Amino acid sequence: MATIARIDIDETGPVRAVQGFLKTLLARGGVDAVLTPAHLVPAGTVMPTLISDPEALERADPLSPAFPLNAARLVSRLTRGSTSGRHVAAVLRPCEIRAFIELVKLNQGGLDNVLLIGLDCPGAMTNADFRVFGLEGDPLERTREFLRAVAGGESRPGGRSLAGACRVCEHPAPEGADLILGLHGADLDRAIPVLGNTARGEGVLTRLGLPDAPGAPGRREALDALTARNTAARDAMFEATAARTASLAGLAEYLSGCVNCYNCRVACPVCYCKECVFLTDVFDYKPDQYLGWARKRGAIKLPADTVFFHLTRLAHMSTACVGCGQCSNACPNDVPVMELFRTVAERTQGAFGYQPGRSPDEAPPMTVFREDEFSEMTGEAH
Template sequence: MVTLEELKDNCRQILKEGKVKYIIGYKRKNGQYMTVPAFLDRIEEVDHLVWDPSCIYNLVRYLRDEKMRKEKEKEPDTRPVGVIVKGCDSRAVNILIQENYITRDDVYIIGVSCEKSGIVDEKKLTKKFAGKDIRKLDFAGNGKIQVTCGTKNSVVPAEEILADRCIECTIPTPIVFDVLFGEKTDREVPDPFKTIKELESFDTTRKWEFWKEEMDKCIRCYACRSVCPMCYCDECVADSISLAVKPDTTAEEKAHKIRWVEKSPVISENFNYHLIRAMHLAGRCVDCGECDRVCPVDIPLRYLNRKMEKESLDHFGYTAGMEPEKPTLVSCFREDDPEEFIL
């Protein structure tokens, strides 16, 4: 089990030694049991650090902000940034390194193992403990989570309140780290792609009806893209901001600029945006499930990315973020890649 005090001590130590610029971690949300991302740059602040099943965020996303900040500064502080990562998050760091977005020296990785547990789905939790005054969540070891409601503690099997992605997770321990807390464990999941297989078994019409209904809900707030550690493109095809409009730009000129996706939230455009995103995340998505969590209209976006994950594994034996020194899924090939579908 991860001992919070040890984790805090380590954070204090590296801040004191000046090894890191600051540490990205979790702290309690004002008076609540859930957490928010915390940016700790002073030793005193480490007191607020939290590690429990409410640490839902993938903090690797903030390395993108750090990079942008650094690029703007004239004399940037080149020390690494400390970041607390779970198993899935660590693979995201690996991909950023693999794609040369950051270097290994830019980041000091503090790994925490989810062991047999994981992080909660707030919706499942509040449904299960409806009407109760939830105060605190704790790992209770052995695949159990302790929920404190008022003064009463109840220990529940983690699967009952875990986020879907954690239930299907087979890599709960960070792959890459400078320091690791908790035990290295494997997780046996009978069928990690069960939901995807179920969706695949639908016939064409039913598949379409399912996705059409989901895509119809999209309001294009781009929270999925914004929260994703892999969506770091300076310019997204969905934005088309490169079109410089001058006073003498004619309607024809505007019309002939390529705009892949219009801003309008209609089904065809929503599909286009989400399909492009799914393709761009193929072989890169680590299934941290953040897009799924943040969607304000509950589109199960994870399924699209999970499907791509399944196909990369089935066809090419590739799992994202495991080997940063090797080329990425679509920047390499094997001569014997499957091609039965090709005419």
């Protein structure tokens, strides 16, 4: 059984309690800095922030419903090729941990010098909704209001819907973390269970000297109920998206709002290519080509190649998609990119029996040869 300690919560609330935990971690946990969501100014927006000064942790708000970007690539920058011997703790959502593990498997980061602290994910708002909800009044009290609403089963905490990706996420628990803050099922007016999920995590808990907890009562039941609800919503989303994109004409209509801004590519945590073909001159057509296509078809949508861009991204990324939804969060025209990517990813990942971010020891599809793979296509029976 995993080692379980607790973070006691007083009248100042759960965010202050987690800040105190992170300060203790800096003092006794063997880390040199903490990467955590924090308010850039006392009542400002929340962004991932690398903090080495304990006093600066007064701005930390890792429980906030803000999710401006998936921090996996930031952790990869802090760990790739690191030989300094310095260690960083990173407070991450489950989808961020899974994305980071995918990057590690692609040689874009390392696990040796990072302590992964995962949150049971309460969900997040879109950037637009958080700007309305989270930046009014005391931001830490707003976070507390959000957590209470989620714990109470409200479908619109703070009067705002959770982001679409969060409503269909079947992985609310950070299975790949060293330490887990067990928010689901916890009484967030009293204490947060802290689970040592790996040998490294258990060693850190021992050094921190936190009070023991008898367990995490109600956590598994809360996680199971949330997973079941989100899985049902996910399956309905898959069905609706597949119906809308079943033909090339349907796919073109689905993506008709795309303006080739490539925000979704930039926001994707596992899209790591140093040079993208769409940022080269491959698609810099001559004027006569555009006019020729327009004469042939009668009309041509500009910018061109929007469907091809997304098909190329799907071919590259559907096996690695972790469903964080940042592609949709970054889209200026509300194209439902997440829904499409998740629908296709479900099929490609299922075909390979692969779940991205499940384990650093599990090789990504098509990087290893398996003799018995896709025997129904090769005609070889094993």
